Amino acid sequence: MTLPIILCEDDIALMSHYKAIIENWIMINDYDMRLVLAATDPAEVLLYLSQNQLTNSLYFLDIDLGKQLDGIDVAQQVRKDNEFAQIVFITAHQELALETLKRQIAPLDYIVKDDRNEKIQIETVLDGRHQQVFVDHRPNDRHLSFMIGTRNFRVDLTAIYFLETSVTPHKVILYGENMMYEFYGKMNNLEEEYPELLRVHKSFLINPNKVTAVDYKSRTIFFPEEYSCSFPLVKAKILKKHFDRIGSIIHK
């Protein structure tokens, strides 16, 4: 499916300049992408979004904090409707340091305006997208997505150790490689949505591929980084069946 690209830059000369770069590069490389909108006014972008359902998409948005924070508003709106839209900020050097932007919008990349090699930066981004979406494909790599506050997160399923219910009501905690996330979620829903995960306990949903050891006597499952969780007797059979099938786990 063609990747739609949206460009928003309020300086009309620059906008045409970027438009040309993008369209040329797509044409030269014959990428499966298309610049669907090149606007100077953020309102146009929002209007286009409301009229068209976009899933996978790439945005080049101008952020100029000198004026009103229009670029950020657009980015926020885009994020609200499409959590995993890829947003590239076109900015002057200062905004790079902004942690707020990184957290709020988590942009894919930055195009630094005052540098002379804007062309190469844009082309690199397009190359990257092509590589990720069309070449690497990886349809089997599933992600677990959730929100904390207004931020969106997407975690590779293969990096998850297990999830447990939190002492805070309605929240679950995700443990994984070098990471831990606490967010609103229901164990039952997560169990349904991600059949790769095994429900070994009312409070635990594990990724069996990450289990390092199982102790059936103490009814404990071990994970890397010294994490562990327990399971009730009734689940022992299911566990055994699962691991016997895999046949690669040591149990005592």
Add this chain to the structure above:
Amino acid sequence: MILIDGASYFFKELFDLLMLFMLIALLTDIHQKSFYFALFLFLFPLVLLSVTDALLTGLVLSTFVVMLRFKTWRKNGKRKFSEIFGLLLSLAIYSIVPLFSSMLVSKSLGLHFNVLNADNPLLVPFLIGIDWFLSIVIAFILKSKVIERSIPIENVKIYCLQLGVFLTFVYLFGEILRRMQVLGIFQIVMVSFLVAQFSVTIFMTYLKLKKNQEKAELSSLRAQMVVMNTYTAEIERNYQELRKFRHDYKNMLLALKTTQTGSSINEDYLNQVIDYSHQMIDHSVMRFSGLSNLKISPIKSLLVVKLAHAEQLGLKVNFECLVPLTKINLDEVKLVRILGILIDNAVEAALGSDAGIVTIILIATRETIEISIENSFQGKLPSLSAMKREGYSNKGKDRGLGLSNIQAILASNKQVDLSHYSNQGLFVSVLTIGKGESV
């Protein structure tokens, strides 16, 4: 007590009671016409009652007033105690002034105690006149000195209690003395004693309360000054850095000018200049400039103190607040407590880490305000459920109340959410506060 015949006594009591109503009107703020109407309605039976039994009259009157005002008090509890205060004052004047006026009159007219005086027709109006005069004078003095000066409700409660006790004693003693047929000068001495004692008590209470208030104000002012000083010191430090930057920049530009021969600019050098200026601007001189966007005083003070402290400890501190924030939909005291706990935890963990970074970011979206507190940490992160359990701490016993405290503070609050996550050596706490109806 001067003895007068039944009918005159009745009249005297009638007018005294009317005087009481007037005192109530003066000393409380009751404007409700129905209230006074009801009082007048029951005037006759009340007078009869007061002729026979003073204590019972006092009790009945108080109960009556409370009943009449109950509905208003339920709606607006704030007026309750000031009105009770006024009522007690009126009752006090009503019970004491006639006693003293009768003494005054008897002394001035040379009458004898315990002897029926029936032949002086002017006596009763004279007594009534004196009563009214004295009461009104006292009432006006009290009104201007005490009532007009707005007293905090806590203090009013204390005064009410003391007045209540005082009145109870006066009535009790009055009753006892009457039952024991002890009248005359002894009664007056007794009452004077009580009045004197309670005046002293109330005055000392007033002094003590004033001193406490002053103490509280002083310590609050001191705390404010500490914050101001920290802030000023930070600004001054900023100013010094800015001066250094200006000096360096000028030199760099001059150097640029002199090395430029012909039209080619030394690109390398130019990049150095740009890098230097960005470094200074973003990370040194203006790094806390976002604080000026935070318009909420207590939070600002807290952050100033905590951030400066963290920097002194050698941590690398980042702060960002891009948009002006004037209002946060969470009680300020709660917010200060929560932020205090979170920042203390973050600083402590960052100190134990190699990277030593603490970052505080305030983000405003359309529906929420997010406060994000991040810190680097060392080693393995313990499980969140363990952290939240009361009593857990990696700083030793008796310290693990932080996170569970926050949970307690936020338990009933639907607008606020606290979540945590950690990724690649950075631990993040996100406090999300909705912009809905206030809590």
